[in-house]
Amino acid sequence: MSEHKILLDHGSGGMASQELISSLFLKHLDNPILRGLEDSAILENQQGRLAFSTDSYVVDPIFFPGGDIGKLAVHGTINDLAMRGAKPICLSLGLILEEGMDIEDLEKIIISISEASKTSGVPIVTGDTKVVPRGKGDKIFINTSGIGVVADGIDISSLNAKAEDNVILSGTMGDHGITIMTRRAGISMEGKLESDTMALHNMVATLLKELPEDIHTMRDPTRGGVATSLNEIAANSKLSIEIKEEDLPVTPEVRTACEILGLEPLYLANEGKCLVVVSEAATARALEIMHSCPEGKDAQIIGKLKNGKPGRVVINTPIGGSRVVTPLHGEPLPRIC
């Protein structure tokens, strides 16, 4: 690029927009569908049930240990599709750039999007770029929307959780939330703190291939954390959920950071984890399958659906106590994703 900063011109729809598209977006994201640069992408020969999802990403900082806003935007929408049992087939990419943004940073993010898209096997097929004047945005906001195909016989929904189903969490809690939080607060911790941003659709596909009827509900506990997702599942299924405090997987680094900052890992955002609600009979096999995938190597059972008070989530502590886990109240940290 001849310019090193984003100008208002880059959002004009004219020559500067075209230059940005060809020198940056097509360079890294090229594929036959995107290349057409028409008003919309055409996807041939789709059939059956589709999943459709959208998410905007406004995370601050845009680069963080373990990832950046681009990677997050690709993985996040892929995961939203996977949580309904869909195989993601394509994504859209909508950028809102702030005038003055470093084009070098933008290119880093586009390369990261390209890598995440290629690794996941889900192409970006259509896009849009707007530029807002300095001080009316914050570097870059990204919207990704996505389409997935849901195989016949698959019906994953929070309405479908049943009493005596087990709740499996695919890995440790809070890694993304605490990474953004300590980064923003300028706190440096010993050990390795990094975002868990990761696409989960391959593990989900493996699970559903073998256990299409036993997996009842899936949720990725992003904003609001595991506590809020469990409350949604309990409310929608009209059941209660009991979890055991000692079964909740948390890395020592996240635990230490939470103790210092007075935070509860149950409410921290995750960007590469899912809750899987599975029949009692298939639980052992589901765990085996998850352990065989890198995305689920630390999966463990954290709780059980019960015919208790509808919508209530209860945590049992190691010393025999129990307390109600409410959904997130208030905002511990804005712009976590």
Added chain:
Amino acid sequence: MSEHKILLDHGSGGMASQELISSLFLKHLDNPILRGLEDSAILENQQGRLAFSTDSYVVDPIFFPGGDIGKLAVHGTINDLAMRGAKPICLSLGLILEEGMDIEDLEKIIISISEASKTSGVPIVTGDTKVVPRGKGDKIFINTSGIGVVADGIDISSLNAKAEDNVILSGTMGDHGITIMTRRAGISMEGKLESDTMALHNMVATLLKELPEDIHTMRDPTRGGVATSLNEIAANSKLSIEIKEEDLPVTPEVRTACEILGLEPLYLANEGKCLVVVSEAATARALEIMHSCPEGKDAQIIGKLKNGKPGRVVINTPIGGSRVVTPLHGEPLPRIC
């Protein structure tokens, strides 16, 4: 709502987000698919070719004569789908709100989205809301993505324009652009200046039903205006386009405003107009059909595709002169849509 301003909490994914969803979004946008509030929407029984499009809207001001950012966001993505010959079936809605935004304004916009969605027959099926701190956004940015179905035999693309095809413009030029521009500049004009924001999919469906093989290309000349869209068609089809200055439809109000401000209507944004490239043989019938639709009542032929210099757009003036029409350089006004 108990609060009258958007708070960071509203973007937390927790209780305040839920309150916003139920008291505002579901209240106005409710439909069986959206109501599920799952990670993605499920669309049953789709078949064939799909169109997929995304657009972010950052228009300033958010309310303007003839519409608002919500209406624009619904119509804009419907039109992007229609320009590929698709029947739009659903939209997603991604909101980025600035802390401190008036909830009353947000509700007005959601009502406007609801009305535009109902009038167009295209439901909002999935959504997402983020909140950024004061000064890191500007009231509201909206992303809409959409899915459409393309009937067999329809192949609309800027690659398909042929020599001797005519170019029809569905109505007057520049209404949206000049409305936003004068509004922002605080200029008040005599007569009626208002945005042309309008959904074009019904007119397009009528055209394609009768003339499926004669309509070769469609484009909605939004940012960059008619001039930029014509250049894209000429470049992609490797043909030239000749237009006649006296055939370009402009209202007297827009003409006067352009003269005062020194602007060229060919470069101004339109939000309810399309360019239709149609075979010579079917042109008269296409015009008739367009004139029978409210969206196309002022449609007229503005030019012709020629075997001239590939990619060149030439305008012939009433006094016998001619000049090359380049795509938009620079940005006459940011945040036009």
